Each structure stands twice: as C-alpha cells, then as structure tokens.
Amino acid sequence: MLASVRTFALLGVEARDVTVEVDVSSGLPSFAVVGLPDAAVRESRERVRAAVQNSGFEFPRTRITASLAPADLRKAGPGFDLAIAAALLGANGALEERALAGTALAAELALDGALRPVPGAVAMAERAARSGVRRIVVAPESAYEAGLPRAVGTAEPIRVVPLERLADLPRLGTEAEPVHTTGAPVLDPPATDGPDLADLRGQPALRDALEVAAAGGHGLLILGPPGAGKSLAARRLPSIMPPLSEEEALEILRVASASGHRPEAGVVRRPFRAPHHTISPAGLVGGGNPPRPGEVTMAHGGVLFLDELGEFSRSALEALRQPLEDGAVTIARVRHSVTLPSRFLLVAASNPCPCGHGEDHPDCRCTPGSARRYRNRISGALADRIDLSLTVEQPSAEALAGGEGEASEAIRGRVAAARAVAGLRQGCPNSGLGPAELRRHARLGRAARAELASGHRRLGLSGRGHDRVLRVARTVADLQGSEEVGSAHVAAALGFRRRGAE
Amino acid sequence: MSRVWTLRSSAADFPGCLRDLEDRAPATLYGVGNRDLVAGIDPDRAVTIVGARRSGAYGRGVAHELAYGAGAAGLVVVSGMALGCDSEAHEGTLAAGGETIAVLANGPDVPYPRSKAELHRRIVRAGGAVVAEQPPGREPEPRFFPERNRIMAALAGTVVIVEGRHRSGTRHTANEAARLGREVGAVPGPVTSSLSELPNELIRDGAAVIRDPQDLLDLGLGVGEVSVRGVGPPLDPALAEALGAVEAGAATCDAVALEAGLEGRPAAVALARLELIGYVAADPLGRYTRTTLAAPPER
Numbered sequence: 001m002l003a004s005v006r007t008f009a010l011l012g013v014e015a016r017d018v019t020v021e022v023d024v025s026s027g028l029p030s031f032a033v034v035g036l037p038d039a040a041v042r043e044s045r046e047r048v049r050a051a052v053q054n055s056g057f058e059f060p061r062t063r064i065t066a067s068l069a070p071a072d073l074r075k076a077g078p079g080f081d082l083a084i085a086a087a088l089l090g091a092n093g094a095l096e097e098r099a100l101a102g103t104a105l106a107a108e109l110a111l112d113g114a115l116r117p118v119p120g121a122v123a124m125a126e127r128a129a130r131s132g133v134r135r136i137v138v139a140p141e142s143a144y145e146a147g148l149p150r151a152v153g154t155a156e157p158i159r160v161v162p163l164e165r166l167a168d169l170p171r172l173g174t175e176a177e178p179v180h181t182t183g184a185p186v187l188d189p190p191a192t193d194g195p196d197l198a199d200l201r202g203q204p205a206l207r208d209a210l211e212v213a214a215a216g217g218h219g220l221l222i223l224g225p226p227g228a229g230k231s232l233a234a235r236r237l238p239s240i241m242p243p244l245s246e247e248e249a250l251e252i253l254r255v256a257s258a259s260g261h262r263p264e265a266g267v268v269r270r271p272f273r274a275p276h277h278t279i280s281p282a283g284l285v286g287g288g289n290p291p292r293p294g295e296v297t298m299a300h301g302g303v304l305f306l307d308e309l310g311e312f313s314r315s316a317l318e319a320l321r322q323p324l325e326d327g328a329v330t331i332a333r334v335r336h337s338v339t340l341p342s343r344f345l346l347v348a349a350s351n352p353c354p355c356g357h358g359e360d361h362p363d364c365r366c367t368p369g370s371a372r373r374y375r376n377r378i379s380g381a382l383a384d385r386i387d388l389s390l391t392v393e394q395p396s397a398e399a400l401a402g403g404e405g406e407a408s409e410a411i412r413g414r415v416a417a418a419r420a421v422a423g424l425r426q427g428c429p430n431s432g433l434g435p436a437e438l439r440r441h442a443r444l445g446r447a448a449r450a451e452l453a454s455g456h457r458r459l460g461l462s463g464r465g466h467d468r469v470l471r472v473a474r475t476v477a478d479l480q481g482s483e484e485v486g487s488a489h490v491a492a493a494l495g496f497r498r499r500g501a502e
Numbered sequence: 503m504s505r506v507w508t509l510r511s512s513a514a515d516f517p518g519c520l521r522d523l524e525d526r527a528p529a530t531l532y533g534v535g536n537r538d539l540v541a542g543i544d545p546d547r548a549v550t551i552v553g554a555r556r557s558g559a560y561g562r563g564v565a566h567e568l569a570y571g572a573g574a575a576g577l578v579v580v581s582g583m584a585l586g587c588d589s590e591a592h593e594g595t596l597a598a599g600g601e602t603i604a605v606l607a608n609g610p611d612v613p614y615p616r617s618k619a620e621l622h623r624r625i626v627r628a629g630g631a632v633v634a635e636q637p638p639g640r641e642p643e644p645r646f647f648p649e650r651n652r653i654m655a656a657l658a659g660t661v662v663i664v665e666g667r668h669r670s671g672t673r674h675t676a677n678e679a680a681r682l683g684r685e686v687g688a689v690p691g692p693v694t695s696s697l698s699e700l701p702n703e704l705i706r707d708g709a710a711v712i713r714d715p716q717d718l719l720d721l722g723l724g725v726g727e728v729s730v731r732g733v734g735p736p737l738d739p740a741l742a743e744a745l746g747a748v749e750a751g752a753a754t755c756d757a758v759a760l761e762a763g764l765e766g767r768p769a770a771v772a773l774a775r776l777e778l779i780g781y782v783a784a785d786p787l788g789r790y791t792r793t794t795l796a797a798p799p800e801r
Contacts, residue, residue: 205755208766223787224754352787375786391754391788399760454778460627476767488771494778495755495770499788 001025003090006104007083008127009075010120012291012331012338013258015127019069020080022087027063033084035068038076047078047109048085055113055167057094064088072335076290078108079118082137085109085166099172102134107142113166121145122250122257128158135159137172140180144265145257147182152253152268153246186267187244194269197236198407202399206233209390209496211411214240215418216475217429219324219346219385221309221378221498224392226356230349231274234305237347238270239408242416244301251341252301259293271302273344277311281319291331291338296323299344309348310378317382320346324385346385350378387431387468389498418478430475435467442474447487455494469493506611506638507537519545520656522682528635528653532610535631539578539601545659548578548603549722550684552654552675553587553664554697561587561665561697564689566594568662571715573600577722580605580657582650583618583625583632587664592621596628599780599793603657606634607650608642648674655679660722662687662712666700673700676709687712687721734779736798740764744772745797748782753789 002023008015031045045066052059066084068075082105089095106124108116121142126149128136136158138146143162150157160180161172171177200207206222210233213220222230244252249268256263256271275284275295286294296304306312323329323342330339353371357364366374422430426441433441444452455461455469470485472493477485509516509531517540520527533540549572553561565587569579573595581591583604595602604625606614610632613619625632635653636646651671655661655678663686666672679686687710691698705711710721737745740762747761759769773790776782781797782790 202760203756204759204764204766205769206766208770389788392756393754395756396760399756402760451775451778455774457627457629458778458780460624491771491774491778492767493774495772495774497774499784499786 001091001093003087003095003100005083005087005090005100006128006131006133007080007106008104008120008124009073010077010079010123010258010290011073011336012286012340013120013123013255013293013297014338015120015123016073017127017131018073018075018080018083020083020087021067021069022084022091023065023067024060024088024091025063025065029061029063031064031066033066033068035071036074037068038074040078041068041075041080044078044081044084044109047081047111048088050111051081051109051113051166052085052088054111055165057089057166058092060088060092074290074335077118078116079106079120081109082107082115082166086169089169095169096173099170101173102132103137103172104128104133104135105137107137107139107163109166115139115163115165117141117262119260120258122148122254122263125149125158125160126254129156133158135161135172137161137163140164141262143180144182145253145263147180148185148253148263149250151182151184152250153184183266185249185265187246187249188269189267194239195236196408197240197411198404200229200233200236200405201402202395203229203233203392204405206390206392207405209388210237211240211415212472212475212479212492212496213237213345213347213388214242214411215415215479216387216422216472217345217431218387218472218475219348219382219431221386221389222347222349222392223352223378223389224349225351225394228392228394230392231305231307234274234303234307234347234349235272236408237303237345238272240411240415241270241302241345242412242419244268244270248301255293255297255300255341259298261298271299272305273299273302274305274307277306277308279312279316281313281316284316285319285323285329285342286331286340289333291333291340293340294329296320296329296342296344297340300341302344304344304346306346306348309350310354310374320382324382346382348382348386383498384464386498387472388496390496414479417481418475421478422475430471430478433471433474438467438470438474442470442485444485444490445487448473448485448490451487451490451494455490459494461497465497469497472496506532506534508532509537509541515541517541517543517657519543519659520653523652523656526652531633531635531653532637533631533633534610535626536601536629537631539629540603540631540633543578543603543657545657546723547576548580548658549660549662549718550580550654550658550675550679551587551591551662551664552581552672553591554666554670554672555584555586555588557586557665558695558697560691561689562590565590565664566597568664568689568712568715568718569594569600569602570598572718572722573598573602575715575719576600578603578658580654582606582654583614583621585615585618589618589621592625592630595630596624599628599783601628602630604630604632605650605654605657606632606642607636607646608634609636609638609640610634611638612641614642647671651675652678655684656682658684660685660687660718662689662718662721663701663704663709664689665691665697667696668699668703670700676700676704685710685721687718689713734781734797737781740768741772741775742797744769745776745781745792748773748776748790748792753791758790
C-alpha cells in the first residue's frame with residue numbers, strides 16, 4: 001500500500017516542496033529511505049520506528065520504502081521525520097485519507113512520539129500557501145512562526161495545526177483538530193525597551209555620523225582606541241533605522257527562522273550581528289551543503305558590526321564584497337545554487353594601531369611599519385562600501401557627565417523622512433547611487449561645487465572618494481530637507497569622509 | 503590628468519623671472535596643474551633645491567628637510583622631479599603642505615622618471631604645477647636636460663645645491679644660477695665624498711653655507727625674516743570657535759564639537775572647511791592638528 005504527504009526542504013532561507021511517499025509491501029522486514037538523504041535523514045528511520053511504536057501504532061514488519069521526491073535535491077536534517085511517519089501510518093491504514101489530503105507536515109520526532117520544532121517554519125508556511133496546501137502541521141513551538149506569513153500580511157490563509165505528539169495525528173481533519181492563529185507582531189517597537197542613542201553622551205559627532213549612516217544606508221568606519229564607545233554606538237544603530245515595512249519584517253523573520261534563531265514573540269526588530277574577527281569566510285557569508293545562511297544574511301535588514309576590522313582575515317573581508325555589492329549572496333553547489341538575502345548596514349570599528357593605543361601614545365608598542373600596514377588593511381578593506389568614517393576618542397569625564405542626547409525615536413523620525421525622500425527620488429537609499437545616478441540626483445549649487453573642487457585640490461580626493469562624498473552630501477541634504485546639495489552639505493560629507501589609501 | 507596649459511613669452515602673464523634669461527627665455531612654457539602659481543611666481547618667495555640623482559641618504563634627507571622648512575614657511579619650492587634629491591625636495595614640500603613646481607625635460611604631462619608618476623599626480627593635486635619647455639607628449643632627450651636646468655635656475659631667486667659631483671647636471675644648474683645673479687647656497691658635505699665635490703667647491707667660491715632650513719630662509723628672505731608663516735583668510739564665528747578648539751588640543755570631531763559648543767554636524771562642517779583652507783590638517787587616522795598657517799589678526 002502507498003501513501004504520500006507533503007513536506008519541505010529548507011534551502012538557504014527558502015523552502016522547496018518535497019513529497020514523501022511511503023510504500024508498505026510484503027517482503028522481509030526492512031526500512032529504506034531513498035532520495036538523497038543525508039545522515040540525519042537516514043537516522044530518521046530509527047526515530048520514526050520508535051515514535052510510531054511508542055505512540056500506540058503498529059509498526060509494519062514488512063518491507064517499507066520511503067522516497068523523498070524530487071530525488072535530486074539533497075535532503076538534510078531531521079525535519080522529515082513527521083512526514084515519513086505520517087505517510088507510513090497512511091500506507092499502513094492507521095490514518096484516514098482526509099487527514100493527509102492537502103496536509104503538509106514539518107517536525108522532528110522524539111522517540112516517545114513528541115514533535116520537535118525545525119528551522120524554517122516561516123519559509124515553509126509561505127511555500128505551503130503558494131503550493132495549494134490547506135494545513136501545515138508543526139510542533140507547538142513552531143506554530144508562532146508558521147502563522148507569521150499570514151499575520152504580517154501577505155500570504156494566503158492556511159491552517160496552522162500545532163500537534164504535541166504523533167498520537168494526535170488522527171485528529172487531523174476532524175472537529176478536534178487544534179488551530180493556531182498568530183497575532184500581528186509589533187514592527188520595530190519603540191526603542192524605549194532596547195538600547196537607545198540617548199545613552200551615547202559626549203560624542204555629538206558620532207551621534208551625527210550614525211544618523212547620516214542610517215539615513216543614507218552608508219557604511220560607517222569608526223576609528224578609535226578601546227573604550228571610546230565604538231560598539232556602544234554601533235549597537236544603538238538599529239534603534240534609529242527607518243521603521244520596518246511588512247515585506248522587510250517578513251524577510252527578517254524568514255531569515256531568523258531559517259537560521260534556527262526562533263523569532264522573538266510579538267515583535268520584529270532589526271537584527272544586530274557582531275561576528276568575532278576569527279570568523280571564517282563561510283561563517284560570514286554562508287556555506288555548507290545544503291547552504292546555510294551566514295552572518296551577512298542574519299544581519300539582513302539590520303546592522304552588521306565588524307569590530308576590530310583590521311583583525312578579520314583577508315579572505316573573510318573579500319567574501320563580503322558580493323553581499324555588499326548585490327545585497328544578496330549566491331552560493332553555488334553542483335546541483336543547485338541558493339541566493340540568500342544580505343542587505344545590511346555595515347559598521348566597522350578599528351583601533352588606530354595593532355596595540356590599540358595609537359602611534360602618538362607613549363604606551364604604543366607598534367613599529368611605524370606595522371602600524372602603517374594595519375591602517376592600509378583597514379582602509380583597503382571594503383573600500384568602496386564605506387562612505388563614512390569618524391575618528392573618536394574616549395569622552396572626557398565632563399563630557400560624560402553632560403545631559404542625555406536626543407532619544408532614538410526623534411532621530412528615527414528624521415531618518416525615515418530622509419529615506420522616504422530618497423526612495424521617491426531614486427527608489428533606493430543614497431548608498432546605492434552609482435556615478436551616473438549621482439550626477440542626476442545630487443545636483444550641486446555653485447558654492448557646493450567650489451567646495452568640492454577645493455576638496456580635490458587640497459585634500460587629494462580621488463574619483464571614488466569624490467563619489468562617496470557626493471553620496472553622503474546627498475544624504476545630509478535629504479536630512480536637512482534640501483533638494484539642492486549645498487556647500488554645507490558637501491563640507492559635512494568632507495568632514496565625515498574616509499581617509500587613507502583607496 | 504589635468505589639462506595642459508601654456509604661458510607664452512609674448513603674453514603679459516609670462517613669469518617675469520624667466521625674462522632674466524633674455525634671448526634664451528623659453529618661447530612657450532607648457533604646464534599642468536596650478537597655472538596661477540607659475541604665472542604669478544615671485545622669485546623672492548621661491549627657492550630651487552636640486553641635487554644629484556644618485557644621491558646618498560644624507561643628501562636626500564637634507565633635501566627633504568630643507569624643502570619641508572621652505573614649504574612650511576610659504577616658499578614655493580622648485581625642483582626637477584628627478585630621482586634622489588629632486589624628488590625629496592618635492593616630497594618635503596608636499597609633506598609641509600606647501601606648493602611646489604617641477605620642471606621637466608620632457609612634456610609636462612609625461613611623468614619622467616616613470617617611477618615618479620605618482621609624485622607627479624600628487625604635486626598637481628596639492629595645488630602645485632609641473633612645467634616644461636617641451637610640448638605635451640614629448641619624451642625626454644639628453645639635450646633637453648641642460649635646457650631644463652636654466653629654467654629651474656631662473657624661476658627662483660635662491661638656488662640651493664644639496665649634493666652633486668664635480669661634473670654633473672647639478673653643476674650646470676649652479677652655473678646658470680650664478681650667471682642669472684641668483685642667490686646660490688650649498689649644503690656642505692664630507693670632503694672625502696664625491697657627492698659633496700660640487701657643493702663644497704661652490705662654498706669655497708663664495709656660495710652661502712646651508713646647514714638647515716633656517717640658513718635657507720635667511721638666504722632667501724634675508725636674516726631676521728624668520729619662519730614667515732602664511733596668513734589665512736578671516737573666519738566666521740563657528741570656524742573660529744572650531745579652530746580655537748583644535749588649538750586647545752581637541753583632535754577629534756567630537757572633542758571639537760564639545761570644546762567649541764557646536765552640534766556634531768556643524769563641527770564636521772567647520773573642520774572640513776578649516777582643513778580645506780589649510781588651518782588644520784588630519785593624520786591618516788583622522789586626528790586633527792593645527793598647521794603653521796596663521797590666523798588673521800583680530801579686528
């Protein structure tokens with residue numbers, strides 16, 4: 001006898017349809033799983049056998065073949081357990097047809113028959129809605145995630161059925177079928193319960209650089225000794241970024257769910273990721289087979305903070321180029337390629353020299369050569385994508401004792417307005433403007449042109465440096481509600497420009 | 503690459519000091535970079551620093567130091583962009599934020615020697631100029647070098663020889679300088695070094711001894727006119743506040759904002775403008791320091 005059910009394979013952050021077919025026929029007792037299963041999927045035979053028996057069902061002592069189609073897609077992880085068990089019970093006659101028709105299932109099984117959550121429930125529920133599935137069965141822990149595509153607003157309605165145990169499967173399609181409804185989460189709750197920029201005292205220029213970075217989507221490099229507030233500042237950047245749209249919120253949720261970070265219930269926040277500098281290229285941009293999202297994808301929609309930029313391996317920094325250019329990472333494997341979203345705001349921080357003191361400090365132990373190489377490394381890395389740079393130092397005691405700065409909510413209002421202006425004008429943040437678009441969208445007044453020309457003459461601004469200054473000047477003008485880019489906007493951009501070699 | 507411009511001897515803006523060459527004055531001077539710097543050159547505020555190509559660390563170091571002092575004092579430094587002392591003279595001027603003119607023996611847009619292409623660009627970018635008697639695109643020929651030397655000697659009122667052998671192109675420049683009535687200075691060196699043959703000989707023949715930038719300034723500007731600092735344009739109140747903050751030791755944008763009582767963005771604007779005018783300079787890490795450019799007296 002034969003039965004089939006629907007489930008999903010997670011590829012990157014997207015779910016693909018998988019059909020599980022189980023055939024129970026006469027023959028010597030055996031249990032085979034075919035269709036490119038990895039070790040965890042092959043092991044599911046043992047979990048399924050134990051769970052079926054411990055749930056009070058009979059486990060057929062005949063020849064069992066489970067096939068995961070399409071057969072050329074590599075299947076990984078324990079997420080197919082429940083679907084295999086359900087198809088097996090269907091083939092064995094323990095489940096009725098109406099329980100399995102139009103049903104997709106995705107959960108890991110414990111040996112006692114309990115359902116365990118699997119990553120990617122958001123993407124699976126979206127996929128399910130698109131491929132005509134009527135209900136999706138998940139572990140109770142996954143129910144919130146599976147209801148999110150509907151709650152955040154876009155997907156077709158499907159029933160999310162949270163089941164505690166395998167033994168509850170016969171309730172499907174009956175009156176007793178449980179249903180979970182996820183309430184709409186709060187997008188970008190006010191920063192009052194999180195880190196707020198008001199905490200950043202005595203560093204007015206750093207506050208402003210953050211505001212400009214958030215408004216234009218510009219990469220920011222903060223240079224300064226340890227204790228100068230670099231990471232304190234970076235952590236507060238998400239709180240001033242523009243409010244999330246539903247689409248962005250869903251992308252963030254999909255990534256969080258697929259990478260195994262269960263989304264926080266009831267809210268969607270922009271992510272803040274701060275990988276350690278020993279991270280491998282694959283850890284940063286994603287890798288493995290099937291490909292798993294890396295830090296750049298987990299930072300999608302939020303902030304990627306690279307502390308100690310000079311300590312990251314060259315290969316890791318090189319790997320950042322594609323995500324920074326394209327807003328997405330493509331990982332190619334022999335049979336398929338996976339594209340992971342990776343639009344994030346880059347903030348990098350670095351000490352002034354390898355020992356951290358700065359060369360003019362009496363305790364600095366660096367040689368001029370090593371300090372210079374370190375600097376070149378910092379400025380050479382990601383050169384095209386860091387538009388803003390600021391040198392900071394530890395604020396003095398008096399400065400720290402001064403009053404609180406402006407709170408994040410007020411700054412976010414200006415940032416959102418500036419982003420909206422840029423969006424209407426060119427459909428992307430100012431950081432995405434190429435040289436030709438810059439000429440069209442960043443028109444300079446006479447005084448601004450003179451200021452920029454003087455920048456070339458006096459400061460040795462290069463061609464690319466010129467474009468970076470223009471992009472930032474455009475953002476400063478947007479923040480100040482000016483259509484024309486004026487000389488003060490150019491001067492501010494020059495003040496925040498990145499220094500050093502191209 | 504900037505456009506090539508010309509200065510014609512028939513025109514009114516031809517540098518007056520080149521007319522000292524009388525019938526040997528170049529008919530046309532081609533150049534790239536800051537044309538006004540060349541056209542308006544005041545030989546009393548310009549110094550030519552030249553030396554051997556195959557020079558020692560001594561000569562290169564002294565050339566750099568002399569040019570730095572001259573550049574910081576607001577003198578225009580003229581040299582030939584050759585390897586060794588000449589390049590160091592340009593480098594020293596640039597390091598001091600000064601303006602420098604390179605006189606080439608080929609087209610002004612042809613960086614020769616090739617390894618100095620980057621220096622060529624920086625000279626132009628920093629508001630200096632590269633000039634030549636040869637038209638754009640012309641490659642150097644041996645006979646062009648002595649002709650080039652007469653222009654270097656003529657452009658400045660003071661000519662300093664750093665290192666050079668008895669028979670050399672540097673000697674030719676020194677002879678031209680003497681013939682044109684320029685002040686000639688020489689950097690003394692060990693009598694056992696062939697590189698010091700020329701400067702030591704010039705000193706014996708009456709050239710001024712140049713030991714440090716002060717000697718050079720005394721020779722070029724007259725004793726007592728020490729470290730003439732340039733005077734910058736007047737500042738609006740926000741810029742003046744920011745400049746005061748940098749003078750008081752504020753090195754970052756944050757510190758300047760706090761010290762001067764400005765918001766973050768106006769502080770960034772003020773610092774950028776001060777840097778553009780030349781009142782402050784930033785190191786590669788973006789820490790601001792005060793330059794030698796003097797603020798105008800209070801009204």
